[in-house]
Amino acid sequence: MDDRVAGTPSLPDDWPAHPDLSLALNRMGSFDWDLDSGLLHMDEPALEVFDLRPGEYDKRPTSLALRVPADEAVRLDHLVSEALKGGRNDYGAYFRRTRSDGTLCWTHTQGFIRRDGTGRPRRIIGIVRDATQELADSTARRTVDEERRRRTSLVEGTTAALAHARTVQDVTDVLKNSQGLAHLGATSLVMGLLESGRIHLVADGPEGAYVPGTRFTRTDEDYPMSEVIRTLTPRFIESAEDFAASYPVLWPHISHLGITAAAYLPLIAQARPIGALGLLYGNKAGFTADERNLLVALGSSIAQSLQRAMLYEQEHDLAQGLQQAMLPRRIPEVAGAQVAFRYRSARLGRDIGGDWYDIIPLPNGRVGAVIGDVQGHDTHAAAVMGQLRIVLRAYAAEGHSPATVMARASVFLHELDTERFATCTYAEVDPTTGVLQLVRAGHVEPLVREADGSCRRLTTEGGLPLGLSAEFGQLEYPVNTVDLDPGQTVVLYTDGLVELPGEDFDEGMRLLTAMVSEGPQDLQRLADRLCEVVDERGGDDDVAVLLLRRSAAYPPHPGGRLQQHVAQNDPEALTSSRHMIRAAVRAWGAKDRADEVELAADELITNALIHTDGGAIVTIRMLTGSGRRLRVDVEDRSSALPRRRDAGDSGVSGRGLMLVDRLADTWGVESRGNGKSVWCEFVLPDRF
Structure with missing residues (x-):
């Protein structure tokens, strides 16, 4: 009686497969190493892994020296010895082996250590398998990962450099000097900014790349930057033929540059175009999806930096103009x-x-x-x-x-x-x-x-x-x-x-x-x-x-004049006026009479402050004409004229004008509309 359940799909007679078949199909062989005798048995799939025929192997580990390089053999022996001495029950390792044609391949081995009741190792039973494809796939994955990390780092590094750019020229310099563009393989760049409906070329390619008449172009012209600004869509040119067919007006002027591919990106900030960027390649054919995504991301970062730079320059011009005006x-x-x-x-x-x-x-x-x-x-x-x-x-x-x-x-x-x-x-x-x-x-x-x-x-x-x-x-x-x-x-x-x-x-x-x-x-x-x-x-x-x-040598000018206001109850101003008079007398070559001039002026100022309600204006000047004369004027708001009088033996006032009369060569009083001026003059020698 058929014991299969009705409805169950029929299965092969050899199902499930024997383990030996599974190992063989996966290029995996087994071994059994007797540690007491030293014999190492390997089945046929294991010998195939080592590219050995049965007659080339005598069950001695030393026979594997034909396929295992000496440095790898030393490393494996050390690994197995450490596992045996350390009491471990298993080990695993990757090592290189040599094929019969001399090429090196990768192999993986996994061993299980069997011990007796005392813990002494007796046998190692394990497998060996070809790991060439496995490691190749792993290397490829690492390469892809590294490439992705490099591209991510490129975007981050360029963005970080652009963050310090303050002007449009700074942005251009970052792009030209950036190692990122070199990593992308671009030989040069062109960049234009949108100004009043026209594209202003602010950066062009290598020497000899500038096309006359393209410093300013319209957005409706047949140029790649005009196209990407109009459409707000990147344009990837994958061959010289593509470039020539798409832009017949521009291509004859740049065909000598050896351009094989180009990427033109619209620079968009706040949903509006502000310009376009073109990257030119001299040894490239086509763009992968990852490369396109990377360039679009870079274009977005560059656009944001350019917008900041343009706003900064506008504010800078405004601020500089205001500063200069003030x-x-x-x-x-x-x-x-x-x-x-x-x-x-x-x-x-x-x-x-x-x-x-x-x-x-x-x-x-x-x-x-x-x-x-x-x-x-x-x-x-x-x-x-x-x-x-x-x-x-x-x-x-x-x-x-x-x-x-x-x-x-x-x-x-x-x-x-x-x-x-x-x-x-x-x-x-x-x-x-x-x-x-x-x-x-x-x-x-x-x-x-x-x-x-x-x-x-x-x-x-x-x-x-x-x-x-x-x-x-x-x-x-x-x-x-x-x-x-x-x-x-x-x-x-x-x-x-x-x-x-x-x-x-x-x-x-x-x-x-x-x-x-x-x-x-x-x-x-x-x-x-x-x-x-x-x-x-x-x-x-x-x-x-x-x-x-x-200046070290500046002659005193004829008619020199100094003036200072001395307020009531302002000792600092009085001291300052004395200092001014003393310095002026010395500068005008009258230092021999400095004490006389200072004392007479001090008396006139003191009289004005004591006998009037307001302050005094002190003026000292050099008069020219018939001889050189130094004149001191003290002006106040009182109309009462001073008079010279005898102070008497016990008087404490009345001596001021007598002192001025003795010290000065001449003195006098002049009435003013809102007060008077008391003056004195001192005759100075012609040469000093």
Whole structure:
């Protein structure tokens, strides 16, 4: 009776197959190694693996030396010995074998160790099989994986490099210099940007590749870049014949370049075309699907970078125009002094900020030097800076003292509809006398470079930043008066020059002092050197620098004149006026009479402050004509004329005009519409 269940499909009589048949069909043989006798039995499939005939093998392992290289035999012996000594029950290994024709192939063996009751190994039973195809497939997989990783790395590396590109030229340079394009096999590239309906070629191929008349082309012309922009679809040209047939207008001009394939990609950003990229190949036929996907991915990354670069350039042009409009268009020449100025924008941001400089011509050869910094690095900071610069310039030109100029500028900034404050230094210089009156509003202290190159920090008193001093009602700004000798240089700067990333302020000041001291003697080259350091450091703040050097040989001009306002209850202004008079007398060659002039002027100023309700305006000037005369005028708002009187033996007043009469060669009083002026003159020798 047939015991097969009805409906069950019929099976072969030899099913299931014998294990020997399975091993043989899979090119796998077995072995049995008796360790006591040393005999190694291998069945026929095993001998076929080693490419041995039965007569060539005598069951001795040494017979396998014909097929197993010596270095592989040593490695296998070591592997088996370690398994036996280590108490393991199995081992496995890949090793190379030699065919009868001398070629090397890969073999895999797996052995099971049988031990007796004491744990001593007695036999090894196992298999051997041909592993050539297995390892070839594995190598192929590794090659494919490595190629995929390389392509992924290519996209990532190019994208990372493009992330640092700020301009269109930067993007082009990255693509031309990128090793990624070399890995892709491209010999060169062409790139065009869409501008007002035309394609502007911004990068072309190798030398001699430029086609005349293609610098600007229309999108409806028969060119590959025009086509991909119109269709928003990549175009892969797989042969020279394909190129010639598809673009008969262009091909005759580039056929000499040896192009065998090309890939043209539309550059799309925010769903609109901004340009096209073409990669040209000299030894390639066709593109695989992976290569096409890779190029499309690269095109997308390049398009995003180009859009950022184009937006940056637009903002940069706008910011640069605004910055230039806010800074002075030109700096006037200063008689008796050399001036150098520089502005460097921050490495990051919009290349715009609130730093500024200015030189303001003042009456009688004097000059105002300004350096300032409005809080922030944006267009608002630049706008505030422009307004503040103009206002400060106007106050100085009106003839106000440096302290008054700074106080009024602070009030203006406080009343402006802004939350910004500003630091500033204003220095009023007379190149003839070397008198420098300096006021600081929260700004860094200036430096002075001596004629011999040494440099020192000019320690001066200061007030609150502009805007803040008005808000807190502290508008008093100390005036610091110093003598600027011939050859000395005042270095005014903003804090971006000393604030180093990761360094403290004092360290930055030490470095700046060293740079100024060791820098070039030429003023323009020194300014360039300071800015080069800023560029190399790449700080996050913009920088303004203003250098002013008093000329070493500048003769006093005829009719020289200095003027200063001395307010009531302002001892600093009184001290400053004395300093101004002393410096002017020395500069004009009257140092032999310096004490007389200073004492007489001090008496006139004191009388004006004591006997009138307002302040006094002190003017010292050189008169020419019949001899050289130095004149001091002290003007006040009182119409009451002074008179000389005898103070008596016990009087404490009344001696002032007597002293002036004795010291000066002549003196007098002039009525003015809103007050009077008391003056005195001193005759000076013609030569000094």
